Every structure is written in C-alpha cells, then in structure tokens.
Amino acid sequence: MVTETMTTEQEGQRAPSAVIRVTRRVGQVRELGLLVVLLLIFVGVAVPEPRFVAVNNLRDILLSVAIIAIVVVGETLVVLTRNVDLSVSAIIGLVAFVSGDLFKQHPGISIAVVIAIGCAIGLGLGLLNGLLVSYGGVPAIVVTLGTLYIYRGLDYAIAGGKQINAFDVPDRFLNLASDTVLGIPLLIILAAVIAAIFALLLRYTRLGRQVYAIGSNPEAARLAGIQRNRLVLLTFVISGLLSGFAGILWAARFATVDANAATGLELLVVASVVVGGVSILGGSGTILGAMLGAILLATIQDALNILNISPFWLQAFYGAAILLAVMLDTLIMRRLQRSYLTRRL
C-alpha cells in the first residue's frame, strides 16, 4: 500500500510537468506555424509583385502595425485572464482627440505633459473597465461592449463636429511618428520595446505566472491564494494605459483626428490576438504570438492592396481568420486533452 501511494505521488509530480512541456511545445509550434504562413505569403505575393518584398514596403507594413501592436500587448494580457477588452478603439480615439486638442487650445504646452495626460486618461478608463469586471462581477464582454459605446459617445461629446489638423499641433509632436533611430522608425522601436518588456514580465515573473494561472483555472488559482480581482484589475488598467499611449501616437501619425478616429479597430486587435494563438478561454498564448498575429494581418492587408484586390475583402477576412484560429486551437487542445487522458491509462 505504501508503495502504491508513493507511485501515485510520483506520478502526480511527473504528469503536470509533462503537460506543461507539451503545451509549451504546442505554443512554440503555433508561433512557428505563424512564421511559416507569413513566409508563404511573402513568397506567394513576391512572385507576381516583387515590390512586395522591397525594404520600404516591409518597413511600411511594420509601421502600419506599430500602433496596433502596442494595443495588442494590452489586449493579450486581458485575454490571458479569460476576459476581453472591446473598448480599446474608443480609448484610442478619445485620447487621440484630447491630446490634439490640448495642443490646439494651449499652444505652448510641452509634449511630455500631453503624453502624461493622455496616458492618465487611458489608465483611468481602463481602471473603470477593470473595477466593473473584477469587483462589480459583470462579465467583461458586457462591460467592454458598454464602455466601447460610452467612451466613444464621450469622444463625440468632447469633439463634437470639430477636427484636429496637422497645423494645430507642433511639428516636434508630429515628428514622433516620422523620426527614425539608426534608420528604424521610432514607432517600430517603441512597439518592439513595449512588447519585449511585457513578454519578459509574463515569462519570468511570478506576476506573469499568476496571470496564466487565473486564465487556465480560476478556481485553482483562487485556492492557491492568487488575488484574482487585483490581477484582473491590473490587466485592464494596463490595457487602458497602452491604448491611451497608442492614442497619442495615433494623433502624431495621422494628424487629422476627429471623433471617428480608430472606429472599429477593436476587431483588428482581437483578431490579432486570436490569430496569434492566444486562447480566448484564457491561460495560454504569448505576446510574441500576438505580435506575429498582428504582423500577419497587416501583411495580408498590404498584400491585398498590392495585388489590387478590393479592400472590401479585408473585413470578411478578419472574421474568417478569427474563426479559423479558434477552430484550430480548439481542435489542438482537444487532441491534447485526449492524449493526456489515454496516457494515464
């Protein structure tokens, strides 16, 4: 009897690490798969249109993805905890207009102050989302669907019919979007740095592991003493903060901002996350994957342009991408679960 218990104990210690190993391997395969698809697209489109792989086109793709990538980082954190944040586009639009308007109404204002205010607004809006989800007990889909429209409505209330134009903001602010460091656009560097920081945080800190724990098994996480509410609140705050920062960069890049700015962007953000292998049920996925997902979707948009295919196909494509990605992930997960069950026997 003693030997039996010991064997079970040993088994208990062995099995979870095997599952972790397999899951991690699947994750890596997933990211590899994304890279393969990317390469296939590049090769496939380069044959009829060699302009596609020209350096300045590749740079344009990364540039167009940079601002979205920053938002995708925040969204990944939220989705990992088994939630979703649909209000990101409204936060971007609101902060973009407010930051442009600050320059217009206060011509001497320093850029740093505007950035601080913009990020603070994003942080506050994300905080409201987080409070309603974690302490209010309202499902994230309901909260962020509601705040998507509330924040957008606020944007219209503040902006009215007005528009910020390029001549309303100082050139140094606009340069944020066009400056380069060692030939690489500043926007791309910012996005890469932010993605790297959060990727490292997720992978190597206890906080990061707790985020994964909440998403994969909330009950077990609670029993293990992880403060779910505080952590979920934190992810929403970060998502809001990053969206606010993205809003400032949006104003710098596009210069003309009205109340409609960034409408509909939340779809692209969620699609990038899902296509990037982050499970909508939480608990698995990496920031690298989400980044690759975002780059993949931007590449496809660029390919459609170059091949002169009507851009109307784009939205249908995003929808199909979400469905395919979720189907793929679910099938893989199910196969994993089945193989794990049969192994125990």
Place this chain on the structure above:
Amino acid sequence: MRRAIRLISLWEALLVALLLGAVVLGSSLSPYFLNSNNLSNVLSDLSEKSLMILSMLLIIIVGEIDLSVASILGLSSVVLGDLWMHNAPLAVCIAAALAVGTLAGFINGLLVTALGLPSLVVTLGTLALYRGCAYIVLGQLAVSNFPDGFTTFGFGSIPGTLIPWPFVIFVVLAVIVILVLHGSWIGRQLYTIGNNQVAARFAGIRVARIKLILFTISGFISGLAGVIFTARFSSARADNALGFELDVITIVLLGGVSIFGGRGTLPGVIIALFVVGILRNAVALADFPTETQSIIVGGLLVLSVLGPNAIVRLQNWLTRKRVFATLITYVQRSRT
C-alpha cells in the same frame, strides 16, 4: 429561491418605473414628444430591434450569445438589394434574403454545437465575416429604387391608424414566443439548459439540437429584420444597421434576462424595449446626436448587469454582518 422570485418582480417593477421616468423625461425635454406622430416614429424606429430581441432572448436564456445579428441583417439587406439590382422579382429577392439569414444563423449554430466553440468568439468572428461578405457583395453601392409598395410596407402605417406595419409582425411573433417560452414544455427545457447544461443533457434534453435550432431561428429573424430595414429606409447598403447588436443585447439584459442564462421573461424584455426606444427618441428630439444616445444605452447595458450583482452582493454582505454579529454575541454569552 423565494428571494430570487422577489428579485425578478422587483426588477420588473423597476423597469416599469424606468419607463414612466423615460416618458416624463421625454415630455420635459421636448414639447413634440407626447404626440401621436412621434410615438408612431418610436414604434417605427424599433421595427427591427423588436424582432431581434425575441430571438436574442431565447439564445441568452440557454446561456449563449449572438453578436452577429446586426451583420446578418446587413448581409440579408445587401442580398435583397443585389438581386433587385439584377432585376429579379421582388418575391425572389425577399426569399433569398431570408434564406441567407437563416443559413448564416445555421452556420453560427453549427460552429457552436458541432465544434463546441464558445459562442462569444464565434459570433464575434461571424460579426466581421458576415459584414465583410455584405461589403464584398455590394461594395460601396446602395440600391434604393424599390417599388412603392415595398417602401410603404416598411415606412407606412396601417391605414387609418398610426401603427407601423412591421409592428404587426412583432406582435404576432411576440405572442408566439410567450406561448412557447412561458406556456410550454419547450420553454421549460430552455430554462433548464440555461441553468445547468450538464444536468439538462443527462435529463434527456437534446441540448445541441436545441441550440442549433435557436441560432438558426436567430439568423432567420435577423434576415427578416434586414428585409424590413431595407423597406423602411428604401436602401440596401452594406453598412445597414451597423452597431445594432448593442441595443438588442442591452434591451434583453435590461429586461431582466441573466447573462449567465436560465432566467428572464419576455414581458420584462418588452418593457425594456420601450424604455430604450423612448429614451433614444427623447434624446434625439432634444437635438442630441446619436452618439449621446449610445452613452445612455451603453450605460444601461452595464447597469443592467451591475445592478442585480450589486444588490446580491449587498444582501450577502449584510447577511455576513449579521452572522458575524450573532457569532460574537453567542461566544460572549457562552463565556459568562
């Protein structure tokens, strides 16, 4: 259980109060509010949403959600317009629109039941996919040269009264839903699925088939709403009804239906329908833009779930306090 019942009727009493409040607000914001033409406009504006809440109600009761209803509406509208543009007879166009809607709903249902994918992300994906298909079919074009009979059906009222034609469809369907949901064994099965899906399956209820049917019905209703929308605005465009899903979901949740499934009644949802319709109308008459209306609707959405949660939490907290106090008293008494 009794507390739950009291909570439900408390909620519906609150809704009635909210409705009265909305009417008062409307008449104070604008002198043109309490006027038969305006109220006819309110009913007319709710033509499509009134139908869509009927199917959304059933889907949320069984614990799922359908975010793609507005996109299916748009797709059906575009199919109708495209066929009409190619000189098909109107009856064929309408039939095709309904068929497309039903098929779209069926695909939603298939993905959720056969593949077991969460309905939230499936319908988020099909929200984009179906809307995108609408853009592929018609692009930026709009078809608007529909025959007068069709336009009068959507836009006009029953001769002699101010009741819009589409409202009649709503009344008929609402009666059917009440009979099915609240008066038959099918309705009881739906509530059972929503309350405990596993238990329902073990009790012999064919959960997957019922969900598939509900999603298909939802698609059909959205298709019908698409036909009505096209008639009402005399315009088939790919961006028709963009954003309608917000109102539909808000109305259903505001009406006392729990987002977690298993609870909710149609009368509550109908009252909520008029609350949202009147609020939107009152705000528009006061010359606020559509987006201000969205703030209100978005706020109602959040509050409709936050409200009951907060009440339950408050009750729990009070109970705990009492238990705590009783415990202390007991301990003190046992010491002496």
Place this chain on the structure above:
Amino acid sequence: MKAAFLRTCGLGVLLLSVLLLSACGSGGGGTTAATLNIAFLPKAVNNPYFDSAAAGAQKAAAELKGQFKQVGPSDAVASEQVPYIQTLTTQGVSAIVISADDANAVAPALKQAMAKGIKVVSYDSDTAPDARAIFINQASTEDIGRSEVDVLASQINNTGQIAILSATSTATNQNAWIGFMQDELKKFPNMSLVKIAYGNDDDQTSYNETQALVQAYPDLKGIISPTTVGIAAAARYLKTAGLSGKIALTGLGTPNSLRSYVKDGTIKGFELWDVGHLGYLAYYAAAALVQGKITGKQGETFTAGTLGTFTIGANGVVLLGPPTVFDANNIDQFNF
C-alpha cells in the same frame, strides 16, 4: 412565480394601452407658420466644409432674424440621415436644408416632411428632384467636372495614368462631376483613368485609399480628389510618403486645410467656391420658400441679401457661380 409574472404582464399591458391611448388622443406637432425655423442637415457634421457653409447660413439667419440649427450624422451614411429628417419633421421646423448622402434613400422621409408643410431645399448634393423644391448648386456641375480634369492635365503635361479619390459612391454631386470628368478625359488621349476610389468623406479611409492607389499603380501620375476631406488626406499621405511633386494632386478643398501643401508644392492648384456663400444663399432660398415669395418654379427670382438676385433654372436648380482656382498666388487671401 406565476402570480408575480402575471402581475408584470398586467402592468405592462396597462402601461402600453395608456401610452397608445394618449397617442391616439393628442394631435398637434404641426408646422410653425410665420417664424423662420430653418434646420441644415449636411452629409455629416464633423466636416469643416459644412461648418463653413453653416457659418454663412448663420449670417443669413441673423440678417433675416430667423432661427438656425445644424444637425446630422457623424459619418456620411444615408440611412443615418433619415432619423434626423424624422426628428425635424416631428419638431415642426419651417424648412429643412439638406445635402444628401444618397439621393433616393432620403426621399421618402423628405416627402413625408413636405406633406406636413415643411419646405425642403437641397444644397451641395442633390436629392431626388421630387423630394425637394430647390437645389442650390455651388457651380455648374459641368464646369466643375471639366475644369478638374483640365487643371490636372496642365499639371502633368497631358500625359499619364490618373485616379479619382471620391467621397461616397452614392453622393449625387460626386457622381455627376465624375461623369463630366470622364467625358472631358476623352479630349486627352494620352491620359487614362485607372481607378475611382472611395474615401467616404472619412479621413482615415481616404488616407488608406490613397496609399492603396499608390501601391497598386506604381506609374500613377495624378490624382483628382473632388472632396475636401479626400484631398486633405491624400495630400498628407503624399507628403509623408515623400511623393510631393512626383504625383500631382488636385481637387476641391478648403484653403485653410491645404495652405501648407500648396506652399510646399504637394498641390499646385485646386478649386472650390465660397462655401460660406453657399450656406448663405441656401438659407435665403429656404426663407423665401417659407415666406411664400417663391414656389421653386423655373423663372422665379428671389434676392439673397448681399449676394443679389437669383433666378431659378430648370428643375428647380439655382447656381451660386463659377468655381475659383486657388494656388500659391492667391491662397493667402482666403480664410475658411
């Protein structure tokens, strides 16, 4: 459970009947006769072009001691203009001055307004002719279309591929101008029109469409964008992409939004008219209709304050005047 449910049903029915009864009872909400309560309904409200027109209209309102307000959707979607028309009808304004996103989609609602005695004037972009009394055209449609092509041709030496970046595909004015542009192109055998792109009067979309055009047609020599939103976005894209001067850009734009691009050579010349005068004239025309001075028949004349006398042409069209060409020489003289 049943008792509470029936109670709510009863309450709901009672409330509904009260509402409907009050609706059937009261009447009113007709039009105000003598006062000038004129509302402008542009394609979209967040558009500086229409804001300039509104400023002109406000000046006219002050001169005539009438009322002015501007309402409208936040994006140029035809079906979103309809609820505003209905609201204005309920509010009983004296006249609606509209720039239509889609000539036919707004017609049923406008006809309903006219049936209630509200005068309808269209400006900038016409509606179906039987849904309005007068159309204020900023300049001869033919003049605009042909001169656009002539201006671009002179900038690219009459040779090369060109594209058009329009607004929405259904905008009446856009399609009319494009028609004449295509006809004028026949005079330039070495120029070819490769694509008509639609920016929907949305800055973001116009920016992206310009990028798509440049990527899809590497030999593109010139772009005509007869929309103030489109030309500003296209100029911004060309400048950011370093293509200023390599691809010629012209179209219709406001001096303020394009001043920097004219000075740095991205745009050599563009056209417009005095937008403030457009709004001013439209208000006077609407006022004249309300006061019964004109009915919209060909040959009638009316005065428009400081702009002088205008004669109504065929089909109820009133011309403001010829378009103005703005370039580096005269752009500093204007401020709108």
